[in-house]
Amino acid sequence: MVAGGTVEGGPGSEQVFAGRDTVVDILASLFDQRQWARHLVSNLLVDVEPDGSVDVRSYFQYWLGRADGTAHGVGDYHVTMREADGRLAITTLSATILEEITLPAAAPAVSTAGAASA
DSSP, X not given: OBTTBOOOOSTTOEXXXXXXXXXXXXXXXXXXXXXXXXXXXXXXXXXXXTTSOEEEEEEEEEEEEETTEEXXXXXXXXXXXXXXXXXXXXXXXXXEEEEEEXXXXXXXXXXXXXXXXX
């Protein structure tokens, strides 16, 4: 359990993280789990709430290069932000992974250069 929310794994589960330090730690830890990454965010919906907070929702896709292959997933983000010291700061971040697949790592190519023909 993370302050302000739950942490669960697997497609269809929601992960909720609250508080600046928690969100920074979670996002930083993702870099330890991959060799490379590409991340696409789309369909942003931004609402300013009556209390002054900013509510942001979007879709995401990601590709992660891992030792065992390449993971591809899709999901939804929901972020709440508040102004602090003249800047917007994330107060809660939730991510729901709707689907993820892992494509196996490709076998190294075998060179046939210089092979004798029969």
